[in-house]
Amino acid sequence: MNNVWEIPEPLSTCEVQLDDDTVTTLRRHGNPEGPRLVLSHGNGLAIDLYYPFWSLLADDFDLVIFDLRNHGWNTVGSREKHNIPTLVRDQLCIFESIDRHYGNKPKTGIFHSASALITLLSSTAMADLWSSAQSSHLSAMILFDPPLCKPGNSQIEFDKAIEHAAATTRRRGYLFQTEEDFAELLSYLPGFSRVVSGVRELMARTTLRKSADEQGYELRCPREYEAQITDYFRSFSALADFETLSCPIKVIGADPTLPYAFLPTIDLGDILTVDYDFVPEATHLLQLEKPAKCVGMVRKFLEINRLL
Numbered sequence: 001m002n003n004v005w006e007i008p009e010p011l012s013t014c015e016v017q018l019d020d021d022t023v024t025t026l027r028r029h030g031n032p033e034g035p036r037l038v039l040s041h042g043n044g045l046a047i048d049l050y051y052p053f054w055s056l057l058a059d060d061f062d063l064v065i066f067d068l069r070n071h072g073w074n075t076v077g078s079r080e081k082h083n084i085p086t087l088v089r090d091q092l093c094i095f096e097s098i099d100r101h102y103g104n105k106p107k108t109g110i111f112h113s114a115s116a117l118i119t120l121l122s123s124t125a126m127a128d129l130w131s132s133a134q135s136s137h138l139s140a141m142i143l144f145d146p147p148l149c150k151p152g153n154s155q156i157e158f159d160k161a162i163e164h165a166a167a168t169t170r171r172r173g174y175l176f177q178t179e180e181d182f183a184e185l186l187s188y189l190p191g192f193s194r195v196v197s198g199v200r201e202l203m204a205r206t207t208l209r210k211s212a213d214e215q216g217y218e219l220r221c222p223r224e225y226e227a228q229i230t231d232y233f234r235s236f237s238a239l240a241d242f243e244t245l246s247c248p249i250k251v252i253g254a255d256p257t258l259p260y261a262f263l264p265t266i267d268l269g270d271i272l273t274v275d276y277d278f279v280p281e282a283t284h285l286l287q288l289e290k291p292a293k294c295v296g297m298v299r300k301f302l303e304i305n306r307l308l
Helices: 047-057 084-102 114-123 125-129 154-171 179-186 199-207 223-239 291-304
Strands: 012-019 022-030 036-039 062-065 107-112 140-144 208-210 217-219 249-253 275-278
Touching: 012 084, 022 084, 036 047, 036 084, 047 062, 047 199, 047 291, 062 084, 084 107, 084 114, 084 223, 107 114, 114 140, 114 223, 140 291, 154 223, 179 199, 199 208, 249 291
Parallel strands: 036 062, 036 107, 107 140, 140 249, 249 275
Antiparallel strands: 012 022, 022 062, 208 217
């Protein structure tokens, strides 16, 4: 029998105006007296989908979660603005708003895939494009399977994987009669074969919304938007510069010995400035496949860096 993941009501919410016509909603969960963790999600997903992971942190940590623009709780806006530079600017705005609304205290960011790349870019080369108060910077980063590529022969494999992923996304079905139909479809996809019980149903509830005609359900993040961000990975993944980061950082990857379900997992063990590890027998959706293992690695990193 499947688990039924019921996401609790947030302790509080806060709307952040990202531009003239775009708003995202911060949600606070967990223990407001605990160390602060800020969390977001991968391309085409929603942070509520990661509840099997972040619920394990709720007793001890002050959790602030948010969806990327055009994802999750957010309405769908301009496709023209749905790009990596805009998402970097959004994140800097969100970090400042967290401090302003919830008080200024150290923040550890926990991000997966697309939001992990955005975090790296907002903390390195692209951060100079926008001003951001020093108090709003992250004290530490924990990045789950960011879409990165080392220069060299692996670039060819990476580019081919991006082309395949974007093309597959553009062909994906986007209208469903019921949430149950979508969850059943996921059960046939290799990328969702290892997730814990109940995640496919949670995926349906958190990444679908009622269609405009009320006759079925549609993807909250349109497939064209998701594919567009995937295409951007090719240009921006090489801009992340770990050597310039001034805060502790841990990268937790998928098992590099497994066939990859999204993009190739990059072993960063030879970069001295990065605390790198991977989760055995886990793919790109590692937080949804091995949530307890991932939380254990998060806690160990926070303890080592005296962030608990």
